[in-house]
Amino acid sequence: MHFTVLQIILLTLLAFIKHIDYYGIPMLFVNYPVFWGLFTGIIMGDVQTGLLVGGTVQLMSLGVAGFGGSSVPDYGTTAIIATAFGVSMGKSAGLAIGLPVGMLGVQLDVIVKILNGFVAKKAKSYADAREFKKMNAVTWLGPIFFGLSAAIPVFISVTLGQSAVNFILQVMPKWFMSGLTIAGEMLPAVGIAMLLNYMPTGKLVNYLLIGFFLAAFLKVPIIGAAIIGFAAAFSTYKQAEKEGQARAAADAANVTSGIGEDE
Amino acid sequence: MNKKNQKDVYGPIVTKKDLHKANYRWLMSVETYNYETQQGASVAYALSPILRKIYKNDDDYVEALDNHFQYYNTQPWLAAIVLGACVAMEEKQGLAAKTAINDFKVGTMGPLAGIGDSLLMTMIPTIMGSIAAYMALQNNPFGILLWGVLIAIIFFLRMHCFEFGYRQGSKIITEYGDKINYLTEAASVLGITVVGSLIGSVISVTSPLKFQFGKVSMQIQPMLDKILPQMIPALLVLLAYKLLKSKKLSMTWVILLFIVIAMFGAAFGFLK
Known part of the structure; x- marks a missing residue:
């Protein structure tokens, strides 16, 4: 399955926009697969596959939402990749490529949230140094990191195809991958503990x-x-x-x- | 309400336009999400132009910004209402209200997250998502369109939350006075109950450990579940709480410690 240069650019851009939308700007289609499948279908010129794949992934993801900072699989990215490949290879083959990449979203999400720790610190230190313009500017690294965390996997998938995705997944040490998954599940505990530290927990x-x-x-x-x-x-x-x-x-x-x- | 009254609601410093703009700046909400201060940097980003107007002096401005750079985490759509109210407090009382503002923000985090996450982020996507998905599977985009309309309506409402919060906020301060203290106390009760339920549901770490006694193998997790369901999450929160409370470790180190525990847990197979 080969994509044209224009398709590769548009799909990568779509994934970038998707994730910036997901985390706030402007938080309309919050990574809901049915929308991103449809948008991919429009780019690929096959709305029917977009609806079919988007609907399938939407049902898979029902009830999945990241609360309190927990990381969840990136089903929006799954929908984009599965639709893009599904147009010529069929829904199942598309999902076979899209799902592992979507699962990878958990680890990427954790990495971005760790990187954002540095962004927030930098913004605050600019504020303390009275460089207010820089303070506002550096904040924009956050959305860019989140955007890239979806755009890069989609770009790699559509340029290199299935074999590359499988190769990357095999080369990563297993403990590192599942370690990041477990970290994503454990770290909300720290957030909750911080919240409790701010509240009158002892009294209540x-x-x-x-x-x-x-x-x-x-x-x-x-x-x-x-x-x-x-x-x-x-x-x-x-x-x-x-x-x-x-x-x-x-x-x-x-x-x-x-x-x-x-x- | 007549026009004059409407106008009196805003000012003397903050205008309706400032607040309207803040709605758009607050779209930054979760984009800076990190494990230390969560959405803190986004709050500072959203409020910075308004704070600049309120605090002409650089020192005061930085102090106010630092107050908002602190830990903040809740459902961002509803948070805009609280932040609008904070602007009202900030405008009327300035840095004198610094602690009160943070208490108010922190106190409303739990309830807003509880309502927002369950209603806005779970119920709507579940209902609208299944309708849209089933119709899409039949090659019918109408369900998606319907959901899109709802999303547009919610977006329109969201873009007025700062003004709404500001108006309610000034009212709370000017008319209700000490009722706000009772409200904060009540909100803490609601918040802590919701946080308690988060501990029991959001964190899903289990242990796949197995003990082998001759031919009998015994799994650890079912035993733990019999003693106390969600025991590992509860212990993790307790550990983090104690470490943060003792102030021996900063938030960053606690996070690193947890990541290391997770990696070891994965490598040696005692966590899943």
Whole structure:
């Protein structure tokens, strides 16, 4: 399967745009495969394959979303590659190339988030050095890194084809690949721990246990835990308001008696 | 509401146009995502023009920026409302409100992530995604179009979140006074409950370890699950929490430590 130079440029660009969109600018098609399959289909001049592959990958990815900084497979990239190859090779062959590259997205995502640590530090140090223009400019490295993390795999796949993808996957040491996957699953723990450090965790540890119990034992989804949390928050608010009013009333009483003594 | 009232809502420094622009700058949201400060650098990027207007003095400006460079992580669409409210606080009280602003931001992170991630990032894509996918499989793009329209509507609403948050924010400060304290306390309760459920669901590390006693092999994970489901994630959070709390290790070192543990876990097969 050979692609024209124009197709290679457009597909690489599409992947670049896809990932910048995914992480915020402007976060419309959030890596949803059904859209990216369709867009690839339009580039390849075969909308039907785009719909078929995009729809298939969309169903595979249902319920997959990266929360709290966790990394998930890049099904959008899978849709682009699988559609591009699927046009002439058929859906299954396309998916056979697209899926491993999509899985690679987890590792690439972790690498970009590590690199972004340096970007954020640099931006802050520019701010401290009062170089405000540079502070704003360096921030743009973030979206560029994310864009490249999808554009490079797509570029390699469409220029070198299936054998190259398999070769790269074989050459990488296995512990490194699965190590990055595990790191991607473990690192949200650090983010959550940081969050807990900022919150009054010591005072409210009972609610932490309730939330954990709901998810770990009862497998309640986040929205369910949020409902229980909201119920608890409601009574907390009422309680705090009551105490606040009582305090205010007591203060008022003190003030009046104070005035009385003055006279 | 008449026109004059509407106009009084903004200012004296921050205009409606500034806030409208901030919506677009906040699109940077997750683009700088990193394991140390998460979306902190994007918050600074989004607010920098407004902060420059509020703080004419370079020292004050840098202090305000540094406040926003700190750890921040939540669902970015809803975060815009909170950041809009922060602008209102910042404009009225300046650096005196520095701690209050950060507390407010941190306190609302959990609830916003809980609502946003489940409703906006899971429910809509699941429902619209399955409709769009099934229709696409029948060579019918109508489902995608329908989802596209919903995306456009949400985008339009998103691009007004800063103004909305600012208006609510000034109201909260001027009219409700100490109610904000009760709200923060209540929000912390909601937030911590949601964070607790995140520990029990988001981190999915398990151990594939097996013990061999003669012919009997025993797997470790089912045993751990019987004692406490999600035990390894809970222990990981506890470890990170203790390390960060003790301030012996910075966030960066804790992250590196976790990556090293993950690599060893993969190489020697005690983590999966």
